[in-house]
Amino acid sequence: MQPSISETLPPVFVINRLNDDHRRADMTERLAKVGLSATFIEAVDGYQLDIDNLPEYDREKRRRYFGKDLKAGEIGCLLSHKKIYEKMVAENIPRALILEDDVFLADKFKDVLEDIQRTSLPWDLIRFVGHGKVFDIGFRRLAALRHDYSITRVPTSPSGAYAYLLTLGAANRLLRFMQKNWVPVDIIHSRAWQTGLETLLIHPSPITPDLDGPSTIGDERFDRAKQITGLTKLLHPFYRFWYKLSNGVGKRLVYLLTWFRDSKYPLS
Known part of the structure; x- marks a missing residue:
């Protein structure tokens, strides 16, 4: 008998x-309301790391392109996500839903999750970040889901890593890209032209972040002050x-190059 x-x-x-x-208690309750349970993964506390001697962090490249360091909270967040990818690989987990602990789920989210399981649409990474102005430019609907949700491709690279589905193959590939890090984890997710991952979004997003509560990453990441001098400062604008x-060329190139493949799906 086949499992449901x-x-x-x-x-x-x-x-x-x-x-x-x-x-943890809030997320347990929110998941239970939609018929789901979770395994909680202890986050890496970036503020407890010796960032100056962290082998996973490429400070020189980060400063070259951004003029400032990644913050401790951003590094901790990235390494927390990486910890799950390592778990997927070590335990041979085919797919996983990965959430941060400050999200809200739509009442019918489980239906959406079930519909994604049923679709024959190929994907490596499905991101639940379709809020805000992401879709103002236009999007390509690839598969209809229940309750007016759909799997889409967008010509942009939205930020956010608070909720997504990931395959084992994608976890393996992301781990290769995360040996030396210079951008936050959500930017890595956005760079499909570099990772080669089939990256799609759900529209509208059935998962939204809690924008009212305090961020565990820290607001200092929004500080625009530069931390560079000398030759690095001189070359930084270039x-x-x-x-x-x-970035602009990469995301639009992916959107254009996938047009013919996507056109095979009836909603494209």
Whole structure:
């Protein structure tokens, strides 16, 4: 007897700091309301790391392109997500739903998850970050889901790593890209032209971040003050220009090159 779709749903992993038991309780309750349970993964506390001697952090490249360091909270967040990818590889987990501990789930989210399991659409990474102005430019609908949700491709690279589905193959590939890090984890997710991952979004997003509560990453990441001097400061504008240019070209190139493949799907 074949297992039902509900029985084959991917495991849910929630990143949570050890002392944030109130967030853990909130997420347990929110997931239970939609018929899901989770394994909580202890977050890496970036503020406890020796960032100056961290082998996973490429400070020189980060400063060259951004003029400032990644913050401790950003590094901790990245390494927390990486910890789950390593778990998927070590335990041969085919797919997983990965959440941060400050999200809200739509009442019908489990239906959406079941529909994604049923679709024959190929994907490596499905991001639940379709809020805000992401879709103002236009998007390509590839598969209809229940309750007016759909799997889409967008010509932009939205930020946010608070909720996504990931395959084992994608976890392996991301780990290769995360040996030396210079951008936050959500930017890595956005760079599909570099990772080669089939990256799609759900529209509208059935998972949204809690924008009212305090961020565990820290607001200091929004500080625009530069931390560079000498030759690095002199060359920074050129590196920054190249970063923006390559980002713009890369995301639009992926959108254009996938047009013919996507046109095979009836909703495209």
